[in-house]
Amino acid sequence: MSDRPDIFTVGELRAAGHVHKDLRHEIRDNLIAALAAGRDPWPGLFGFSRTVLPQLERALIAGHDVVLLGERGQGKTRLLRTLAGLLDEWSPVIEESELNEHPYEPITEQSRSRALTEGDRMRVAWRHRSERYVEKLATPDTSVADLIGDVDPMRVAEGRRLGDPETIHYGLVPRSNRGIIAINELPDLAERIQVSMLNVMEERDIQIRGYVLRLPLDVLVVASANPEDYTNRGRIITPLKDRFGAEIRTHYPIELDDEVSVIRQEGKLVADVPPVILEILARYTRALRQSPAINQTSGVSARFAIAGAETVAAAALRRASVRGEDQAVARIIDLETAVEVLTGKIEFESGEEGREQGILDHLLRTATAEAVRAHFQGLDMGPLVAALDGHTTVTTGDQVTAREFLENLPSLNGSSLYDKIGERLGAQNDGQRAAAVELALEGLYLARRISKESDDEETVYG
Numbered sequence: 001m002s003d004r005p006d007i008f009t010v011g012e013l014r015a016a017g018h019v020h021k022d023l024r025h026e027i028r029d030n031l032i033a034a035l036a037a038g039r040d041p042w043p044g045l046f047g048f049s050r051t052v053l054p055q056l057e058r059a060l061i062a063g064h065d066v067v068l069l070g071e072r073g074q075g076k077t078r079l080l081r082t083l084a085g086l087l088d089e090w091s092p093v094i095e096e097s098e099l100n101e102h103p104y105e106p107i108t109e110q111s112r113s114r115a116l117t118e119g120d121r122m123r124v125a126w127r128h129r130s131e132r133y134v135e136k137l138a139t140p141d142t143s144v145a146d147l148i149g150d151v152d153p154m155r156v157a158e159g160r161r162l163g164d165p166e167t168i169h170y171g172l173v174p175r176s177n178r179g180i181i182a183i184n185e186l187p188d189l190a191e192r193i194q195v196s197m198l199n200v201m202e203e204r205d206i207q208i209r210g211y212v213l214r215l216p217l218d219v220l221v222v223a224s225a226n227p228e229d230y231t232n233r234g235r236i237i238t239p240l241k242d243r244f245g246a247e248i249r250t251h252y253p254i255e256l257d258d259e260v261s262v263i264r265q266e267g268k269l270v271a272d273v274p275p276v277i278l279e280i281l282a283r284y285t286r287a288l289r290q291s292p293a294i295n296q297t298s299g300v301s302a303r304f305a306i307a308g309a310e311t312v313a314a315a316a317l318r319r320a321s322v323r324g325e326d327q328a329v330a331r332i333i334d335l336e337t338a339v340e341v342l343t344g345k346i347e348f349e350s351g352e353e354g355r356e357q358g359i360l361d362h363l364l365r366t367a368t369a370e371a372v373r374a375h376f377q378g379l380d381m382g383p384l385v386a387a388l389d390g391h392t393t394v395t396t397g398d399q400v401t402a403r404e405f406l407e408n409l410p411s412l413n414g415s416s417l418y419d420k421i422g423e424r425l426g427a428q429n430d431g432q433r434a435a436a437v438e439l440a441l442e443g444l445y446l447a448r449r450i451s452k453e454s455d456d457e458e459t460v461y462g
Contacts, residue, residue: 004126005090010103011120013092020104023178023218024063027086031060034086042082045075046261047253052079055248060086064245065201065221067186067236073301074250075262076224077135080182083222084133091132091178095123098170099177099215100132107177107215132179136172138188144196147171148206173200178218186223187235194240197221201243227297252289252302256282262302267309271316271328274435276371276425280335281305281312283367288346293359295347304345308338315398316431323401329431332368332438333396333459339364365446372443375424381440383415385449388462394441397458402434409437 007013021029034041035057042053056079059066068076093100094111103124106112114122136147144150149171173181183189199207204217223244225236241247253259259282260275267273285305288294312330315337320328339360348356387410388394396405409418418437425436441461445452453460 002089004128005092007092007126008124009120010115010122010124013103013124014120018092020102023180023220026088027083027220028061028063030086030088031057041086042079043085044265045079045082046265047255047258048075048079048250051254052248052250055246059246059248062245065243066246066248067223067225067241067244068248068250069225069227070250071226071252071297071299071301073299073303074252075302076250077182077184079250080184080222080224081133081135083180083182083220084129087129087132087180089129090126091129092124093127093178095125097125099174099217100127100179102178107217132176133182134172134176134179135182135184138183138185140188140190142189142193144193145169145171147173147193148196148200149174173197173219173221174206174215174217176219177215180220180222183221183223186225191237194237198239198243201240252286252299256286259286259302259305263305263309266302267306267313269309269313271313271320271330272431273309273313273316273330274425274427274432276375276439277312277330277332277335277435278309279374280332280364280367280371281308281338283370284308284364287363287367291359291363293349293352293355295349298347300346304342307345308335308342311338311341319398319401323399325401325403325431327402327429327431329402329429329435331396331402331431331435332442333398333400335364335368337398368439368442369446372439372446376421376440376443379417379420379424381417381444381449383412383417384410384440385444387412388450390462393460393462395458395460396438396441400458402431405434405438406430 005016007016007018031041041057042048045053056066060083068079070076092103094103094106094114097106097108097111099108101107101111103122106115136142149168186194196207200217200219201221204219206215206217221244253262256279260278263278263282282305285300285302285308288300288304289296294300312334313328315334316330317328319325339357343356343360346356346360348359352359392410394405394409412418418433421440422433422436425432425439427433427436441450442452444450445461450461453462
């Protein structure tokens with residue numbers, strides 16, 4: 001963050017050559033400057049570069065209010081929050097102004113009076129761009145007073161006349177003047193509350209209890225919503241939808257790498273989770289989104305894979321703590337713990353009652369098999385299959401350490417297969433090598449080349 005400008009009065013602001021821009025010109029100029037310089041205006045967003053982001057950039061350059069439509073967990077809120085990065089880092093306001101008015105253009109009666117009496121001596125304050133982005137989660141109990149404002153009975157009781165503008169307590173939208181207001185889950189607003197937004201969106205003024213306050217608000221309204229065929233809680237009324245200049249559909253990541261990047265960025269992992277584990281979780285999530293047994297209108301959120309990665313990491317840390325491992329590294333065996341706790345994050349189609357766990361297990365096996373083919377294709381697993389000759393077995397489990405697992409692997413009679421397996425996955429330590437060999441064993445089982453028996457404590461390949 002750069003230092004706050006050392007300017008304290010309107011006179012100093014004019015002397016410094018400051019030029020006032022309205023909000024839409026400010027966003028447009030900063031966006032175009034970033035694009036021209038090759039800077040990414042959308043840090044931390046994956047999978048939207050050729051679809052959503054070009055549409056959003058065109059909408060902002062055109063100066064449109066925007067509504068994002070998409071299923072849960074598609075990154076709508078994160079995308080809206082990045083809009084604050086398109087604002088000037090510091091912006092001048094009239095000091096103690098309730099509506100963050102620009103010193104050159106006061107809009108309330110009180111500020112205009114101050115401008116006339118104080119002139120160039122009027123005090124200036126500075127707002128950081130982070131203070132100019134306001135987010136409101138729409139809930140059914142949201143009132144007009146919350147968004148627009150209402151008469152303040154305490155000010156009336158002090159003796160002010162009822163028509164005095166100073167009796168008004170402004171809501172969230174007027175207080176967001178010269179900034180961005182984001183309304184999450186817009187259809188959850190009651191229809192009468194949505195009606196109160198119409199003047200703000202079109203005429204840029206507000207009406208409170210019959211007062212028509214001609215306040216030329218300078219605010220960008222952005223919103224998120226689930227598609228109408230999913231949400232049963234409400235809808236965006238037609239006049240309000242018509243006032244949004246752009247309606248943009250979001251989507252889940254199209255490329256596998258983007259899905260993995262989202263998990264890696266958003267997951268708060270308390271242990272080392274090898275890339276192949278994240279890849280399997282990403283493949284698993286994508287398989288769920290394509291399964292006819294899953295209710296696709298509700299979507300399979302990216303939070304599913306993120307929570308899965310965090311659970312897998314927690315299982316690794318728990319094992320390391322209990323068994324005294326130096327390094328906590330997640331392995332294939334830990335994926336089963338994720339499935340056990342994630343069932344509630346999925347909505348199944350009617351008629352699938354009782355089959356939920358079987359469906360999840362099957363899709364996890366499918367995702368694991370895909371990862372095995374992607375990484376071990378062309379690698380001869382014959383020596384490992386031969387070593388498991390019906391008498392020799394390999395035991396693993398969520399309480400088996402990586403060192404114990406590796407020490408109990410059968411000898412391959414001089415073959416370097418274990419090293420090759422580790423190299424394919426870039427293994428750097430015992431935990432990562434154990435994860436790689438476990439994946440190879442699981443792949444052989446899924447290919448029906450070896451057997452597998454599991455109970456609550458251990459899994460035996462043989």
